[in-house]
Amino acid sequence: MxxxxxxxxxxxxxxxxxxxxxxxxxxSLLDKVNKGAPATAKAEPPxxxxxxxxxxxxxxxxxxxxxxxxxxxxxxxxxxxxDAKLRGEADKMLDAIVQVREKHFGEI
Amino acid sequence: MAEHVGIxxxxxxxxxxxxxxxxxxEIVPNADGERLTPSVVFFDSHEDVKLVGSxxxxxxxxxxxxxQIKRHMDDxxxxxxxxGKKWTPAEISALILSKLKRECSKICGDITEVVITVPANFxxxxxxxxxxxxxxxxxxxxxxxxxxxxxxxxxxxxxxVKGRVLVYDLGxxxxxxxxxxxxGEHIKILTSEGARHLGGSNFDDLLLEAYAxxxxxxxxxxxxxxxxxxxxxxxxxxxxxxxxxxxxxxxxTVANDQNSGIARIDLTRDHFExxxxxxxxxxxxxxxxxxxxxxxxxxxxxxxxxxxxxxxIPKVKTMLEKMFGKTPKSCGNVDECVALGAALFAxxxxxxxxxxxxxYGTLAMVYNxxxxxxxxxNSIVIPKNSIIPCSRTQVYQTSEDNERVIxxxxxxGEDEDAKFVDVIGRITLDVPPNRAKxxxxxxxxxxxxNQRVRALVVDKQSGRSKEVAVTYKGAGVLSDEELKRRSxxxxxxxxx
Numbered sequence: 001m002x003x004x005x006x007x008x009x010x011x012x013x014x015x016x017x018x019x020x021x022x023x024x025x026x027x028s029l030l031d032k033v034n035k036g037a038p039a040t041a042k043a044e045p046p047x048x049x050x051x052x053x054x055x056x057x058x059x060x061x062x063x064x065x066x067x068x069x070x071x072x073x074x075x076x077x078x079x080x081x082x083d084a085k086l087r088g089e090a091d092k093m094l095d096a097i098v099q100v101r102e103k104h105f106g107e108i
Numbered sequence: 109m110a111e112h113v114g115i116x117x118x119x120x121x122x123x124x125x126x127x128x129x130x131x132x133x134e135i136v137p138n139a140d141g142e143r144l145t146p147s148v149v150f151f152d153s154h155e156d157v158k159l160v161g162s163x164x165x166x167x168x169x170x171x172x173x174x175x176q177i178k179r180h181m182d183d184x185x186x187x188x189x190x191x192g193k194k195w196t197p198a199e200i201s202a203l204i205l206s207k208l209k210r211e212c213s214k215i216c217g218d219i220t221e222v223v224i225t226v227p228a229n230f231x232x233x234x235x236x237x238x239x240x241x242x243x244x245x246x247x248x249x250x251x252x253x254x255x256x257x258x259x260x261x262x263x264x265x266x267x268x269v270k271g272r273v274l275v276y277d278l279g280x281x282x283x284x285x286x287x288x289x290x291x292g293e294h295i296k297i298l299t300s301e302g303a304r305h306l307g308g309s310n311f312d313d314l315l316l317e318a319y320a321x322x323x324x325x326x327x328x329x330x331x332x333x334x335x336x337x338x339x340x341x342x343x344x345x346x347x348x349x350x351x352x353x354x355x356x357x358x359x360x361t362v363a364n365d366q367n368s369g370i371a372r373i374d375l376t377r378d379h380f381e382x383x384x385x386x387x388x389x390x391x392x393x394x395x396x397x398x399x400x401x402x403x404x405x406x407x408x409x410x411x412x413x414x415x416x417x418x419x420x421i422p423k424v425k426t427m428l429e430k431m432f433g434k435t436p437k438s439c440g441n442v443d444e445c446v447a448l449g450a451a452l453f454a455x456x457x458x459x460x461x462x463x464x465x466x467x468y469g470t471l472a473m474v475y476n477x478x479x480x481x482x483x484x485x486n487s488i489v490i491p492k493n494s495i496i497p498c499s500r501t502q503v504y505q506t507s508e509d510n511e512r513v514i515x516x517x518x519x520x521g522e523d524e525d526a527k528f529v530d531v532i533g534r535i536t537l538d539v540p541p542n543r544a545k546x547x548x549x550x551x552x553x554x555x556x557x558n559q560r561v562r563a564l565v566v567d568k569q570s571g572r573s574k575e576v577a578v579t580y581k582g583a584g585v586l587s588d589e590e591l592k593r594r595s596x597x598x599x600x601x602x603x604x
Binding site for chain 2: 068069072073074076077078079080081082083086094095097098099101102107108
């Protein structure tokens with residue numbers, strides 16, 4: 001992996017900005033990234049906890065376990081994000097993660 | 109003067125301890141004679157007085173009473189409005205700290221410097237707000253220390269243990285888990301993980317729903333219609349929860365405020381444990397996450413230590429016993445050990461090695477040589493669990509010709525996906541024109557003992573550089589000037 005530092009405003013906008021721009025307030029970039037990410041806010045039919053967690057019917061147990069751990073780490077941190085929308089999403093995801101665990105590995 | 113003072117600024121209860129001349133910590137009671145002070149503030153409408161503690165909690169005017177302000181310390185936009193005046197979470201916390209300082213100093217001597225505990229997963233903003241609260245209350249923060257670290261220090265001091273310890277701290281509002289190594293007086297923190305909004309008050313809310321359901325079934329009416337009555341019932345559910353830690357079955361009688369009759373509430377421990385099962389499963393995830401972070405298995409842990417009032421729930425103990433194959437030990441008084449440990453920490457901090465609680469980095473386009481794909485990612489400069497204080501540098505390259513401005517975002521979070529990290533600051537550096545792409549830019553992050561981060565950006569070719577400490581903006585964040593002004597105002601307030 002080779003890391004390239006890139007002016008973010010260009011990389012997201014695609015233009016060749018040569019003028020210096022005032023610094024955006026913290027958090028604004030995150031908003032842009034959210035908009036660029038696959039849409040999750042569209043009106044969709046309710047999804048099952050498995051679907052939310054990306055668990056497929058034939059997925060082996062150890063893969064499910066690894067996926068749940070990854071998602072828990074991600075969304076537990078997101079629950080204290082500065083982004084209120086992400087905090088709300090995190091709560092729903094944490095509920096789904098717990099439900100999938102209980103279904104596949106039993107109750108505590 | 110009290111030299112080594114520790115304060116546990118808790119979600120539901122706060123406590124202050126100092127180190128006695130014999131080297132043992134002791135809790136200092138407030139002027140109401142209580143060892144722990146409820147973290148509740150009441151703004152009286154008749155007199156210019158702010159009540160803090162039990163009197164505030166039991167007062168009865170909910171729209172003038174502030175509960176659990178700690179849950180909002182990381183929210184830059186949170187404000188509380190009373191009589192047209194807007195209060196930030198730091199100011200409300202300062203009122204609680206002021207009561208502790210004013211009243212406890214009459215017993216243990218003047219208090220000027222303190223160690224304050226914070227949840228392990230408190231972010232940068234919440235830590236900064238905690239320091240601001242102490243300053244407004246007239247105290248300098250010698251160090252912030254994570255709550256489970258403080259509890260572990262007390263446990264090691266009082267039990268004389270050696271080996272790997274896992275602290276499971278389930279308090280009123282948060283869960284923290286820390287793994288550390290203890291060898292005599294030396295303590296090495298390996299990792300800390302935390303979960304927000306996971307604690308005893310969440311369990312109370314679930315019990316409140318059970319009360320409301322049973323009331324509805326028996327009387328056909330709703331149990332509460334306003335916040336005042338909801339608070340009263342919530343108080344009853346908290347008592348029922350405590351009883352269920354000792355008894356298998358608890359009965360209570362409740363009425364609403366509309367004369368709809370009395371209902372007999374019947375609760376069993378089994379039912380309560382089913383209610384909170386999902387939340388306890390989250391705590392298991394967090395413990396596993398801590399073990400993974402430290403690259404350890406449950407069998408590598410020598411001692412499991414319980415901290416926080418919610419660890420009195422029997423299911424918590426059995427769940428951890430099943431997981432670790434050993435009986436968890438209580439950290440003495442589970443409600444007081446964090447404050448006691450903070451006082452010990454004030455003296456012993458030089459012998460305690462702590463780690464960075466979060467990863468810090470920047471957003472960068474990362475080129476994958478294998479897939480030939482370029483993707484915007486969170487590029488970590490300081491990884492979580494780095495020993496602190498620390499400083500790390502990562503060199504990046506500009507990717508376009510004639511870049512005039514280099515913008516470096518400061519991120520907090522360990523996820524590679526930029527969507528799941530917080531951008532907590534940005535450095536903008538003007539660089540000379542007409543340069544080809546590929547100019548090297550060194551980004552250095554420094555992390556201090558209070559878990560605060562600074563960033564330095566150096567354009568290697570021109571030598572131009574800029575350094576910043578992270579600053580936050582938002583309605584709920586005070587500027588330095590405003591902080592000074594409000595500190596003076598707060599010190600003149602009547603707080604009881």
